[in-house]
Amino acid sequence: MTEIAPEFAGRVALVTGGARGIGRACCLRLAEGGAKIALNYAANHSAAAETKAMVEAQGGVCELFPADVGDEAAFTGVVAAVRSKLGPISYFVANAGTTGPLHHSELTLDTFRETVRVNLDGVFIGIQHVKDDMLAQGHGSIVCLSSIAALRPRARQIDYAAAKAGVIALVRCYAEALAPAVRVNAVAPGLTETDMLGQLDQSLLPARVAAIPLKRYGKASEPAEAIAFLLSDRASFITGHTMVVSGGDVMTP
Structure with a gap:
């Protein structure tokens, strides 16, 4: 009987914000599928090293590449280092993000700009600097993290929702611009058990969970599985799409 190679076997996957939460779950899931993981993170080296150890414990390959995704010069260096150390990039997960819920009276232009810099500029910078490897190979797949905040x-x-809505528009435009060689999609998670959940108003969460049809938070592995699907050849005829993973909290056609 012929053994079937893992679906991402030998190819390089760059995951931004890969140290924790959904990013960590993506690193583990893609490594399970045979990908070599380039884990980008901003500052939390201990969490990144822990994720690397988890990938290696399951037999995978993982290298760490620290940089702020919103700093183009720094991220350009990451892409060059990944290419040099692991090879050309075939898969890109633009996962890095930040949020800090604020009343409109507290929201400043500086805060708005910083949120957009990380959550939207960082996605643009990432795609701009990985796409050439993919186009040169004639194959590539990109998944960007949006949020249900973009859809309601x-x-x-306000700042986070605007940035994440921008991600959806960016994905649609790049999907057309980079076709047919490169597919570009998005995943919009709902309430998910990550560190970001702790930044929300805890007094409101019980009512929020009660309103979700599946009556629970998502696990980080659940959007990660959707991301793996969209990256893979199983989704070979899907591009420009935003997949909502929210337990029914937000339903789209």
Whole structure:
């Protein structure tokens, strides 16, 4: 019987914000599928090293590449280092993000700009600097993290929701621009058990969970599985799409 190679076998996957949460789950899931993991993170070296150890414990390959995704010069260096150490990039997960819920009276232009810099500029910078490897190979797949905040009103996340809505538009445009060689999609998670959940108003969470049809938070592994699907050839006829993973909290056609 012929043994089937893992679906990402030998190819390089760059994951931003890969130290914790959904990013960590992506690193583990893609490594399980045979990908060599380039883990980008901003500052939390101990969490990144822990994720690297977890990948290696399951037999995978993982290298660490620290940089701020919103700093183009720094991220350019990351892409060059990944290419030199692991090889050309075939898969890109633009996962790095930040949020800090604020009342509109507290939201400043500086805060708005910083949120956009990380959550939207960082996605643009990432795609701009990985796409050439993919186009040269004639194959590549990109998944960007949006949020259900982009799809419904968020009075205390004005900056975050605007940036994540921008990600959806960016994905659609790049999907057309980079076709047919490179597919570009997005995943919009709902409430998920990550560090970001702790930044939300805890007094509101019980009612929020009660309103979710599946009556629970998501696990980080659940959006990671959707991301793995969209990256893989199983999704070979899907591009420009935003997949909502929210337990039914937000439903789209």
